[in-house]
Amino acid sequence: MNLVEASNVTFGYRGAPVLRDVGFAIGAGELVGLCGPNGAGKSTLLRLLLGLHTPSAGRVMLAGTPLAGLSRRQIARHAALLPQDAPVDVPLSVREAVALGRLPHLGRLQAETAADVEAVTRALAATDTTALAERPLTELSGGERHRVHLARALAQEAPLLLLDEPIAGLDIAHQLAAMDLLRATATAGRAVLVALHDLALAGRRCDRILLLADGALDADAPPAAVLTRDTLARVFGVRADVRLDPTGRPVVDVIEAIERPS
């Protein structure tokens, strides 16, 4: 079954169209990259999938249920979103912030169960933040804080994980670690949709790439079919070398901009 399915989704802010007629489906076990130039509508699409915006046409289904009929809490049990710009000044400890991921599983007056504590512990370990657990979030570096927010999304244990640029602020080792973590998360039976600017990393780690250009879905295919010289020139306006490694994955090397992006 598809964990998320968008069909003919169209959306605009106050008349200005952002997404036009976007349709795709993601099933359990898939790690899908969401790529496209700035302003292509990546963040907006992720928000639509979480029901933070309502499409003006088309619809989104979560695990076969129309999104429109679900409460925010039901959605949160099904899908976790890691937003792009999480606030910096959160006066909580790392553990407290990660534990907020358990909120959709807890009743109003219900105390945390052992399962909740375990989920938090696992998420901390998976994101390499166990050693930071008792420190205030405000004392962490940008990259550390980023990993904490990723841990929060993981602790939510939703079958669908939506991430908006989760690796943008990380050093190279933690970028790779984060991608490996997402890979493992997908392999463990969840569906992961991750917005990425790093096309090389997207090509190397994702099963499939959704390429957004000017609000329309330009491609929905395995990386080798999407990340081609021509597509990169047409959509991103860059000249790039693309070769396939022995496993058939594209290795992308961006050389220069063909034209100044407007």
Added chain:
Amino acid sequence: MSSVGAPSEAPAAPPNTASNEKPTPGPSARARFRLRVAIAFALVLLAAVGAVVVGLLVGPAHISVTDVVGALGRRLSGEADVLRWRDTVVVGVRLPRVLVGFVAGGALAVAGAALQGLFRNPLAEPGVLGISSGASLGAVLAIYFHVAGRAVWLLPACAFLGAAVDAVLVFAIAAHLGRGRVFTATLLLVGIAVMSLNVSLTTFVLSISLASYNVGREVMYWLLGGLEGRTWDHLLLGTPAILVGTVAITAHARELDALLLGEVGAQSVGVDVSRVRLRLILASALVVGAAVAVAGPIAFVGLLVPHVLRLAFGARHVVLVPLSFFGGGVFLVIADVIARKLSTEVPVGVVTATVGAPLFLALLIRRRRELAGA
């Protein structure tokens, strides 16, 4: 931290396989949290008892601890047949004054804690956001239009309405100006504008009410309010709404915690932000309306108390909100004691503002970068 940035330790384990490194620090962290909470509550309860006792002892008439204990004992045992003037001072004058001050201070601090969480801003406070002055305007209008005289609960109800309208208005305008985001500068400026409007309208109502001696006197008397001459009736009038509002806010503690992650973050963990926001604004207006109705507008309690408690005991609202109730109560009772001690009686709001305004400025200076950028 040693493990940070060590690529060899990089996480590759799928999240569903439990990590077998390190003993799980979960239970011990919880135990430490519980200990911290227990200490916090023990401290505020002790302070609450101390503040109430001090509040009963201080005043023009000399009353000793023995008098207080005796008076309370005789009242509780129903042995009130002998009229002792000290009993009347303790039970009829000082105790209601102290308790009204306690619940009003608690209410303002609880509202402060809720608003600071809601707006993700330590400068949010019922006074600064114009909510208290809205409650005053509601109360004064109720007196002017003879609504308040019809039933005793109508004055607090109108104060609540004034507070609720202003809270919703200030938030809606600030959010609109920030295109959904609420910036400190906009929030404060909108709050100031609404407060100025409230104060002008209140003064206007006072001016036209002076045409009638009785109405004018009543409005004037209410505006001078403070904690002087508070009775058991005031306590009975204000307390239920304050308790209901405080419980409602505490019940939303997890949502308030989640809102610290920002609006999208909170929505991602299942918080229906617009609904929760409205509920919390109304609950805050309820407690502020009740507090202002029985004690008049008292500034800065809601700013100072939650801020200090957050620094001392953390930002988890399930602890912060109840602690703020007791902390606010203690603060206002002590402020009232100081006000009574200063030569002749000074309104308690003077004392709270003297302590609160400098703190407000200090917080403002600490956020100068955001203010300059916003």
